[in-house]
Amino acid sequence: MIDKSSTLLLSDPPQEASRExxxxxxxxxxxxxKNFQLKGHKTLCAxxxxxxxxxxxxxxxxxGPSGCGKSTILRMxxxxxxxxxxxxxxxxxxxxxxxxxxxxxxxxxxxxxxLTVKQNVEYGLRVNGHSRAERQDITNHFIDRVxxxxxxxxxxDQLSGGMRQRVAIARALANGPEILLMDEPFGALxxxxxxxxxxxxxxxxxxxxMTVLMVTHDVDEALFxxxxxxxxxxxxxxxRERIPxxxxxxxxxxTKESMYEIPEYINLQKKIMHLxxxxxYDPTS
Amino acid sequence: xxxxAEPAILANFEIKKQVPKRVQVLLGFASWVLFFLGWHLLAxxxxxxxxxxxxxxxxFTALWMLFAxxxxxxxxxxxxxxxxxxxxxxxAIALPLGLLMGTFPMVEAFLNPLVSPFRxxxxxxxxxxxxxxxxxxxxxxxxxxxxxxIWFLITLIMDNTQAVPMELVETAKTLGAGKGSILRTxxxxxxxxxxxxxxxxxxxxxxxxxxxxxxxxxxxxxxxxMMRAKRFVHVDEIMAGILVIGFLGLLFDTALRLLHWQLxxxxxxxxxxxxxxx
Numbered sequence: 001m002i003d004k005s006s007t008l009l010l011s012d013p014p015q016e017a018s019r020e021x022x023x024x025x026x027x028x029x030x031x032x033x034k035n036f037q038l039k040g041h042k043t044l045c046a047x048x049x050x051x052x053x054x055x056x057x058x059x060x061x062x063x064g065p066s067g068c069g070k071s072t073i074l075r076m077x078x079x080x081x082x083x084x085x086x087x088x089x090x091x092x093x094x095x096x097x098x099x100x101x102x103x104x105x106x107x108x109x110x111x112x113x114x115l116t117v118k119q120n121v122e123y124g125l126r127v128n129g130h131s132r133a134e135r136q137d138i139t140n141h142f143i144d145r146v147x148x149x150x151x152x153x154x155x156x157d158q159l160s161g162g163m164r165q166r167v168a169i170a171r172a173l174a175n176g177p178e179i180l181l182m183d184e185p186f187g188a189l190x191x192x193x194x195x196x197x198x199x200x201x202x203x204x205x206x207x208x209x210m211t212v213l214m215v216t217h218d219v220d221e222a223l224f225x226x227x228x229x230x231x232x233x234x235x236x237x238x239x240r241e242r243i244p245x246x247x248x249x250x251x252x253x254x255t256k257e258s259m260y261e262i263p264e265y266i267n268l269q270k271k272i273m274h275l276x277x278x279x280x281y282d283p284t285s
Numbered sequence: 286x287x288x289x290a291e292p293a294i295l296a297n298f299e300i301k302k303q304v305p306k307r308v309q310v311l312l313g314f315a316s317w318v319l320f321f322l323g324w325h326l327l328a329x330x331x332x333x334x335x336x337x338x339x340x341x342x343x344x345f346t347a348l349w350m351l352f353a354x355x356x357x358x359x360x361x362x363x364x365x366x367x368x369x370x371x372x373x374x375x376x377a378i379a380l381p382l383g384l385l386m387g388t389f390p391m392v393e394a395f396l397n398p399l400v401s402p403f404r405x406x407x408x409x410x411x412x413x414x415x416x417x418x419x420x421x422x423x424x425x426x427x428x429x430x431x432x433x434x435i436w437f438l439i440t441l442i443m444d445n446t447q448a449v450p451m452e453l454v455e456t457a458k459t460l461g462a463g464k465g466s467i468l469r470t471x472x473x474x475x476x477x478x479x480x481x482x483x484x485x486x487x488x489x490x491x492x493x494x495x496x497x498x499x500x501x502x503x504x505x506x507x508x509x510x511m512m513r514a515k516r517f518v519h520v521d522e523i524m525a526g527i528l529v530i531g532f533l534g535l536l537f538d539t540a541l542r543l544l545h546w547q548l549x550x551x552x553x554x555x556x557x558x559x560x561x562x563x
Contacts, residue, residue, distance in 0.1 A: 098459050
């Protein structure tokens with residue numbers, strides 16, 4: 001797998017075109033592979049030759065069935081997982097490890113339980129040596145953005161799941177990242193809370209002009225949030241389809257109800273569900 | 286088919302059903318009353334030699350006399366000093382080692398094969414060596430008490446550290462924290478509640494070893510008093526010593542429990558969870 005992809009990289013004709021792409025893209029991912037070492041010298045190819053770009057202020061969603069390697073791709077961008085082959089560039093700089101230019105929100109609740117909401121949001125600024133006054137301003141701004149100001153002195157155990165994920169979002173954004181990486185951030189929430197969180201996220205991302213790369217397997221969530229959907233298929237994970245959203249950026253619907261009044265969204269939903277059925281093994285058929 | 290009525294008394298035994306606080310206290314108290322009552326009845330039975338098995342009242346009298354006339358308080362304080370000094374030394378060594386081993390698999394791979402087997406070497410078997418090396422004073426006693434707990438402390442603190450969720454560490458990494466910062470500001474505070482629990486549990490082991498430490502070549506301390514009493518067949522004084530050790534153990538345990546509540550209130554609020562809606 002590694003050999004094949006590296007030769008691809010050298011001989012691929014669209015290499016010149018992609019260099020241009022590379023110059024304008026916020027995040028540039030080219031021919032990325034991930035192999036996991038298994039027992040007995042076997043390797044598992046989790047991600048095979050994945051290429052895509054994310055533009056400034058774009059919300060890009062990785063959608064696909066379980067085992068399609070979408071989380072692995074996100075973790076490689078975060079620098080939490082090494083890259084077996086290919087290149088990942090953020091602002092034309094190759095990624096070498098985790099860094100504060102890429103904020104991450106996990107599915108599990110990762111608020112530090114011994115710190116208050118305020119101290120959690122402040123954490124990144126503190127370890128990066130920002131002054132007290134600066135920390136205060138930025139922290140208050142983002143706590144306000146996620147509407148947690150009345151709870152800024154509460155501890156995470158006193159908050160609901162949705163509120164904890166808002167702390168995680170504020171904490172990631174307060175650190176001033178270039179891109180926000182989200183790994184099924186609302187996967188553990190109640191459906192009604194998930195709704196509210198999606199609308200809140202859309203609002204914040206637009207106000208902060210943030211670029212987002214998000215993983216989900218919730219079709220509805222992908223439709224509502226995305227400017228661009230990358231549909232992945234599994235074994236090994238590859239990009240099956242690149243789907244631009246019917247409406248982009250500020251033209252996107254801001255509530256769930258209004259989205260389903262637009263026929264293009266309903267058609268796209270059907271299309272994605274067909275894709276999902278195609279790539280998923282169905283034991284009943 | 287008709288359901289047979291359950292006897293009234295059995296209705297109180299529901300599987301995993303919470304018991305009211307008042308009933309809990311009452312039941313706990315009742316078990317102690319029954320214990321002392323049983324002891325008293327057994328000891329005052331004519332078949333029993335009261336000198337070898339004195340009733341509780343005699344033991345409490347002996348305890349009073351020990352404090353009032355034999356300066357037992359000095360022995361108790363001496364024992365407490367040995368426990369605190371040895372435990373302090375053990376923690377000072379075990380805490381950094383355990384944290385490093387739990388954080389860096391490289392350190393674990395190097396030290397665990399060495400530390401782990403030491404847990405299975407019985408600490409009392411080192412007493413003859415310690416007597417030769419350190420004499421019969423406090424140094425020997427404290428060294429023995431350190432040896433008794435330190436291997437367990439190191440491996441348990443390592444386990445506590447390894448149990449810190451990886452997501453917390455990864456979150457800190459993506460927020461730009463370096464290795465030192467992560468160890469100091471994430472791994473240590475995240476592992477600390479369990480480490481304090483480990484301290485509490487291993488302190489009980491320390492109290493167990495204290496008696497052994499003070500039975501061998503000791504002139505003061507609770508254990509030494511018990512050995513003196515044995516020479517004169519003062520069984521009531523021996524039992525009084527046991528009671529004091531049990532009481533002190535419970536006192537230290539309770540103190541560490543309270544400390545846990547004080548330091549980590551966020552772990553003791555489960556009833557109030559989701560205090561705020563949505």
